[in-house]
Amino acid sequence: MPAPVHLAATGCLTTFGDLEGTFAGLSEGAWPFGSGPGWAPGDLPVAQVHADVGALDRHRTFALAKAALLPLYGLDGTGLAVVFATTTSAMLLGEDAIEQHVQGQPVEVGEDLLCSHLAHRGAESVGDWIGATGPRLVVSTACTSGTVAFGIGADLLRAGRCRRVLVVGADALCRTTVYGFRSLGAHTRTACRPFDVDRDGMSIGEGAGFALLELGEGETELAGVATRTDAHHLTAPEPGGEGLIRAIRAATRGFEPGEIDHVNAHATGTPTNDGVEARALAVAAPGAWISATKGATGHTLGAAGVIEAVLLAESMRRGIVPASRGCQNPIEGVAVANVPRARVQRLGVSVNLAFGGHNAALALRFRGAA
Amino acid sequence: MKATVLEHYAFSWPLSAPQEIPRPAAVEAGAWRRFSRVARLAAAAAAPVLDPAELDRDELPMFFGTGLGEYSSSYGFLKSLFTRGPAMASPLLFQNSVHNAAAGHLSIALGLRGPSETLCAGALTTLRTFERALCWLEANSGFALVVLADDVNGESADGWRLGGMMGEPGEGGAAFLLAAADPRAEATLELLPRSEHAMAASSRRAAPFFCTADAQAVSNALFAGGEHRFDYPGCTLVASRL
Numbered sequence: 382m383p384a385p386v387h388l389a390a391t392g393c394l395t396t397f398g399d400l401e402g403t404f405a406g407l408s409e410g411a412w413p414f415g416s417g418p419g420w421a422p423g424d425l426p427v428a429q430v431h432a433d434v435g436a437l438d439r440h441r442t443f444a445l446a447k448a449a450l451l452p453l454y455g456l457d458g459t460g461l462a463v464v465f466a467t468t469t470s471a472m473l474l475g476e477d478a479i480e481q482h483v484q485g486q487p488v489e490v491g492e493d494l495l496c497s498h499l500a501h502r503g504a505e506s507v508g509d510w511i512g513a514t515g516p517r518l519v520v521s522t523a524c525t526s527g528t529v530a531f532g533i534g535a536d537l538l539r540a541g542r543c544r545r546v547l548v549v550g551a552d553a554l555c556r557t558t559v560y561g562f563r564s565l566g567a568h569t570r571t572a573c574r575p576f577d578v579d580r581d582g583m584s585i586g587e588g589a590g591f592a593l594l595e596l597g598e599g600e601t602e603l604a605g606v607a608t609r610t611d612a613h614h615l616t617a618p619e620p621g622g623e624g625l626i627r628a629i630r631a632a633t634r635g636f637e638p639g640e641i642d643h644v645n646a647h648a649t650g651t652p653t654n655d656g657v658e659a660r661a662l663a664v665a666a667p668g669a670w671i672s673a674t675k676g677a678t679g680h681t682l683g684a685a686g687v688i689e690a691v692l693l694a695e696s697m698r699r700g701i702v703p704a705s706r707g708c709q710n711p712i713e714g715v716a717v718a719n720v721p722r723a724r725v726q727r728l729g730v731s732v733n734l735a736f737g738g739h740n741a742a743l744a745l746r747f748r749g750a751a
Numbered sequence: 752m753k754a755t756v757l758e759h760y761a762f763s764w765p766l767s768a769p770q771e772i773p774r775p776a777a778v779e780a781g782a783w784r785r786f787s788r789v790a791r792l793a794a795a796a797a798a799p800v801l802d803p804a805e806l807d808r809d810e811l812p813m814f815f816g817t818g819l820g821e822y823s824s825s826y827g828f829l830k831s832l833f834t835r836g837p838a839m840a841s842p843l844l845f846q847n848s849v850h851n852a853a854a855g856h857l858s859i860a861l862g863l864r865g866p867s868e869t870l871c872a873g874a875l876t877t878l879r880t881f882e883r884a885l886c887w888l889e890a891n892s893g894f895a896l897v898v899l900a901d902d903v904n905g906e907s908a909d910g911w912r913l914g915g916m917m918g919e920p921g922e923g924g925a926a927f928l929l930a931a932a933d934p935r936a937e938a939t940l941e942l943l944p945r946s947e948h949a950m951a952a953s954s955r956r957a958a959p960f961f962c963t964a965d966a967q968a969v970s971n972a973l974f975a976g977g978e979h980r981f982d983y984p985g986c987t988l989v990a991s992r993l
Contacts, residue, residue: 383890468849476829483830500820500850500871516985518879521820521850529868536886540752557825560837561845576975608866610858615785616846624864633907736846737855739867 386535387599388745389545391691393590394449395678396428399528402690404695407677407703408721414572414584414679421559425568428586428679429554440471441497441587443506445684446551449499449589450511453547456593458512460544464534465504465519466526468683473555507549509566515543524647525608525733525741526550527590527686532606532743534594550687551589556584556643559585565616567651573680574707575648575673576715578653583649586679590687592694601694604728607631612740622661624740629665629730632742639745642726643702645693647681647733648673650707654734662732666706670724671717672696676707688745690731697726752885754819754895754929755936756990758800761970763923763963772924775799778860785843786860787824788922789817790853792963793900796924797857805929806894812866813854816880816899818873818962820850820873823902853900876962877925877969884929885942892931899966900924908970925966938973941989945982979986 392399396413397406406413409436414426421427430445438444446465481488498683504517516537520529527550534546562568569582585656609620609628618625633641644666648655662671674692681688696703702724705717729745761973764770772791774783775798786794793815801808828844846852848893851869858867866887877899884895902922930936965981969990976992 472825479826479829481834483833499818499873501818501873501876504872516879516882517872518875518883520868521871522854522867522869523849523851533868533883533886536883536890540886540889542886556832557845557848559828561842561848562830562834563837564840564842564845608868610855610867611799612858612862612864615852615855615859627864681863736849736850736980737851737867738858739851739855 384539384596385598386538386596386603388592388593388601388603388694389595389599390453390593391694392449392452393588393688393691394430394432394445395588395688396430396586398432401693404692407674407706407738412431413677420556420620424570425559425563426572426584427554427559427662428584430587438506441473442467442471442551443503445553445587445589446503446507446549447510449468450591453548455595456511458514460515461722462515462537462543462546463504463508463513464530464546465507465549466530466683466687467503467519467521468526468552469555469557470500470503470521472557473553476556503551513547521683521736522687522739523735524682525735525739526683528606528690528731528733528741528743529608530687531603531690535603535606538594538596546594548592548594548687550684552587552682552684554585554587557606560684569650572707573650573676575650575676575705576659576711576717577708578710578712580650580652580655583651584679586681588678588681588684589687590684590691592691602746602748604744604746605632605634606743608739608741610674613738616736618657618734621655622657624660624738625661625734626665628740628742629732632660633730636728638665639668640728641669641730643696644664644669644671645689645731646671646673648675650675657713659712663702663714666730670702670722671715672703673705673708675715676705681748686733686741693729693731694745697729697745698749700725752938753941754885754888754931755929755933756927756938756973757803757933757936758928759970759973760796760799761925761967762905763921763967765919771981782860786856787821787847788902789821789850789900792902792922793853793898794857794860794926796900796926797896797898798861799874800926800928801861808864810865811863811894811896813863813896813898815849815854815869815882816841816876816962817871817901818876819901820871821848821852826849840942843880843901847860875983877883877965881940881988882942887982888929895929897927897929899962901963923963923967925970938992943987943989945985
């Protein structure tokens with residue numbers, strides 16, 4: 382048996398604010414989607430963080446991460462590893478430089494902006510800010526990045542490479558992803574409706590989340606993390622969901638599928654993703670309650686896996702499966718609810734799918750009082 | 752942490768002397784056309800080390816490290832957006848712009864359906880990717896495929912030149928097939944802790960921005976024989992030929 386690893390602290394920042402606000406926002410509150418920043422196309426609803434985070438870092442992605450991490454500021458960084466999950470890193474400002482360059486204008490930006498594409502800057506920025514002296518690295522497997530980061534962190538701890546691990550996920554809205562998903566026809570022009578029979582696309586969001594991992598038993602333990610690849614298509618999941626099923630089974634090794642109480646699904650709201658995921662979950666987690674949180678937070682890309690694991694842990698701690706906003710008429714067989722439901726959860730799973738035919742699953746075991 | 756090295760292959764060249772990347776026989780021509788340059792570099796390195804017949808490609812983990820990521824595809828996508836407008840922004844370049852696009856292409860072309868992780872750590876990318884693979888092997892045993900690739904070419908290099916970020920741009924690919932312990936192996940990789948004094952000294956060294964320079968050096972050391980030590984902040988990577 383591998384040494385136990387637990388979540389010693391968690392937090393997040395989304396369009397609904399901190400963890401408390403976000404958990405409440407999963408079920409009620411203001412409509413989360415709007416037209417976004419000034420550069421964003423007005424016809425694509427996105428979920429923007431409204432907190433003023435600009436003073437924390439000139440790169441919005443890193444500022445979001447630091448704002449989420451404020452409750453941990455002052456943490457002893459000795460032997461602390463940072464595993465940072467992101468998709469586009471600080472690309473938002475790098476886009477300005479590239480726009481000036483391709484239009485033949487003098488590039489009025491410095492080295493810092495030209496380097497904003499370098500994904501590792503996130504781990505460095507957060508590591509310097511919090512004084513972490515352990516290994517720092519970035520995982521960038523697109524929309525599964527955050528889930529993968531937990532597995533890397535757990536292995537670093539078990540191998541004795543650090544004393545504690547700070548798993549951080551962050552992504553800011555930027556033109557690359559907003560216009561990119563628009564170019565693929567994957568972004569809704571109406572509303573994100575995960576698992577709804579009338580769903581027509583995703584809504585991008587921005588945000589950040591964190592989890593502090595430590596060795597030893599705790600109230601919420603990391604029971605397993607696994608990834609598997611479809612080897613099928615770069616942007617479409619394998620229709621049978623075999624890769625996702627294999628990832629869930631690997632992450633929950635030692636448990637029976639029927640023991641899974643709750644799955645926080647990837648549930649982007651695209652017709653293809655949600656259909657494949659529904660089929661896979663019916664096999665890999667029969668009987669589990671399903672929550673689809675992107676109808677509230679938007680799809681926060683590289684941050685999604687961390688935010689959703691944090692929300693799953695909070696759901697297990699409170700004994701409440703949250704509602705799935707945007708889903709009025711669920712796909713047949715998917716046990717989502719449009720109101721929060723009280724339910725004891727001992728084994729919870731969070732899953733994400735990504736470009737590259739990538740599937741990731743994370744399992745949490747709750748040992749606290751129900 | 753220590754692992755044996757079953758196979759390794761690396762290549763690199765300076766931007767001033769670019770070379771054509773040979774398409775591995777294992778990759779179909781149609782797929783090759785859709786590959787980004789990073790994916791081509793990665794595939795050209797990975798295909799030759801995947802020969803051992805007993806490898807279970809449904810479970811073989813791949814750890815892909817890249818210092819620069821898919822900068823060229825990101826640049827190309829944004830160029831299409833800024834010059835031709837949103838309606839003409841290229842979906843192909845967008846899907847290739849994510850850092851794990853190369854790992855995805857490799858997975859499809861080579862039939863790799865196991866765990867996959869794409870890692871970035873700037874100048875320390877080679878170290879961190881090896882560290883991750885060694886951690887994995889310690890926890891899971893079996894085999895691990897480490898692939899490293901970075902491209903710097905054409906227009907994408909302009910940004911780096913403008914910023915004065917890269918004294919000598921280059922590109923390349925490298926791959927290492929590791930095993931927790933395999934009696935057939937003639938080489939090992941080991942990660943050792945370093946003293947504080949050594950950490951301070953190593954942190955002052957100038958490092959290249961592309962990760963394959965380090966990977967090429969490790970592969971060269973394994974071919975050369977003997978024991979070679981690569982000092983990094985906090986640790987030393989030891990490459991030994993038995």
